[in-house]
Amino acid sequence: MSPRVNSAAIRRLNVIRVFHALRENPNASQAELGRLTGLDKATTSAVVTQLLDDGLVERTEGPRARRIGRPETALAIAPSAGLLVGARLEPRTIRIVTTTLAGTVLEHVQIPGSTDIGTAADLLHEGIDRAVAASGEGLPVRGVGVGIPALMDREGRLVLAPNLGWRDTPIRARLEAALGAPVYIDNDTKAAAMAERLFGVCRDVEDFVYLTGHSGVGGGLFLGGRLYRGAQGFAGEVGHVTVVPDGRPCGCGKRGCLETYVSESAILAQAAERGRDLPDLGAVTAAARDGDAVVIALLDEVGERLGIALSHMVNLMNPALAVLGGNLSVAADVFLPALNRALERHALEPLRRDLRLVVSPLGPDAVPMGGIALAMEGFLSAPMPVEELLRR
């Protein structure tokens, strides 16, 4: 049965619109919010009044434009309205960020993780408590968002992490019980794509793909103005797209997967095979910049293979933008020419012509900020997702 659509649903939708407009434009006036959202000024007034009453928005001493007419009163998301928590959960490290409801970062915490998923969840719980304590004096936690390098289903169960040995854990339920706050949890790359959309380089882009490298290689699809999760929640597994038939064996049991060539560990392994023992991707990139022909050739191959996979995405999904994040941004400038050559060879010209290719500006906080994005969306559309319906 589909959710009911009534006046309350409309209001909720318009509250979300105004909230995001104000988040993107701090110190905006009511009149400006009306222009930004397309809402009537009477409606805007009603919505803003509600947000003020709810304590989510407050009047500020914004800089006044010295203009003719009655001066506007500046508004902003109230820092006292509560906290959001975002986290990246990985076996080696757990990274936690707390922000205001507007997404302004308050605290960073980084702690060691655990290869045991249960222990890792406990550590995350402790870390969040610590980060929240450091952030506010009695501020309520409005939502916790977590990104995990694993196949996550739509109910927040960890289904499988091929490289980590994690499987079948109802981690969302577990954390929600422990934390006593709403928990939103998803694949780390999907979370990062959301961060790119809300805080990064894709704010006005309705259709983009996000590619990231870390232990593996992940893809996040933002299609038609929504994060696309797929039937089971597993969409975007670009790391396991075959780029070399019968190629290198992968942790997933197949062969020739993209991530057996372009993940950090894969690049280091290939470098070692060619007689270059390097500690990390930074060293690899440095060697390439120093003119080491073997390493340059290797990164050329990396770019080419990434380009093949991206070409598939371009041909299939016709995105307006492709974002390279995670480790991929470290070496991006070195392999970009090869990647572009691969695009020219494999992507259909009219689709490639208007494709923009950018490096993520979010750095190592992309995934935790993705958690913030998930929590923010979850908090705002908590009761009922009308947006979905109205987009059809």
Add this chain to the structure above:
Amino acid sequence: MSPRVNSAAIRRLNVIRVFHALRENPNASQAELGRLTGLDKATTSAVVTQLLDDGLVERTEGPRARRIGRPETALAIAPSAGLLVGARLEPRTIRIVTTTLAGTVLEHVQIPGSTDIGTAADLLHEGIDRAVAASGEGLPVRGVGVGIPALMDREGRLVLAPNLGWRDTPIRARLEAALGAPVYIDNDTKAAAMAERLFGVCRDVEDFVYLTGHSGVGGGLFLGGRLYRGAQGFAGEVGHVTVVPDGRPCGCGKRGCLETYVSESAILAQAAERGRDLPDLGAVTAAARDGDAVVIALLDEVGERLGIALSHMVNLMNPALAVLGGNLSVAADVFLPALNRALERHALEPLRRDLRLVVSPLGPDAVPMGGIALAMEGFLSAPMPVEELLRR
């Protein structure tokens, strides 16, 4: 600026829900429609009253369930409410279908096409006039939907058809001026996917991919309950996904595209290269069934290559269902084993495990019925109130 959301928008949404529920369940009662759509019975009553007043719905002599209580009054989409026209426009043949607003087929027309896009458009215009004249006595045409084997942008301009030499033609505007009815026009495979969703095998599926072979190979993506068009409208170009590095040259200028191996002409060409001169795909399939090892090996390769491309789609989009249509359904049973082997080798296990693979039941009318689907959706969600539309 986003579209305004007000009470009228809610009503429009609920009208659409009720309409589709009634289309899928002819002779349903108001009470049943309320249960199907989740709407309150008062709301259902209001919506049905409006639809009756507008003449879109009529009371029928449906079979009455002999049950306790007041008997229901059966409803149905009124055949007198108008016509929809669907068409497939190709250089060789133009196929036209007319239906009621409910999608019940009234007339089929098939006429020769033209390799000149302008001439083809004129022929389509004439053919539609003929089909409409044969269908109804003064029934208004509520919408015309057309599927074309070309890259179509979101405004209904034909951008490029690599194989046909067609490019840059504002065909939607042209037809709309000529026909005097709203025209909805899209890539043929996208249209066929819509047909599959409204009339075919995907009625309850929110996430599926549609693969079809004709002159080329096309893909239609239905993601998250919507037809996905991509940033420019070009999404789904699976025919130009590279499946063989440096493989056979393609009309698009690249090499190794899927459609250079699995389109009908490509299969015939490959058969000829191997000493089997066969007239069409039916003959190829027959030869394979008769045990011709060369042809069997060829179709195995076809299945394998299709499987590689489908694996990319599965890994990237995690669909619940993949539909094979067009020519692909002719030989499907022969190459299906090879296709499944390719899926096992290239698609991630948790994504493949729950994937259903089916052959389209719509046959050669898939694209024209897709036109019907486009026209129906267009008519229902036209920005104007339905009443206004009916006055045209």
Add this chain to the structure above:
DNA sequence: GTCTTTTTGATAGACCGTCTAACTAAAGAC
């Protein structure tokens, strides 16, 4: 300094939705 102009923001009232609750209608059950 005063008046006019301009813009912001609030508010009343029209209008249009859905939903609750009460009602009427029409059949079978007894």
Add this chain to the structure above:
DNA sequence: GTCTTTAGTTAGACGGTCTATCAAAAAGAC
């Protein structure tokens, strides 16, 4: 004939957005 049950209608409550109007507050004209 009366009761029970289900279908469908309708009045009224409630809550949205939108139009129109008004008060407030500043700059500019004089």
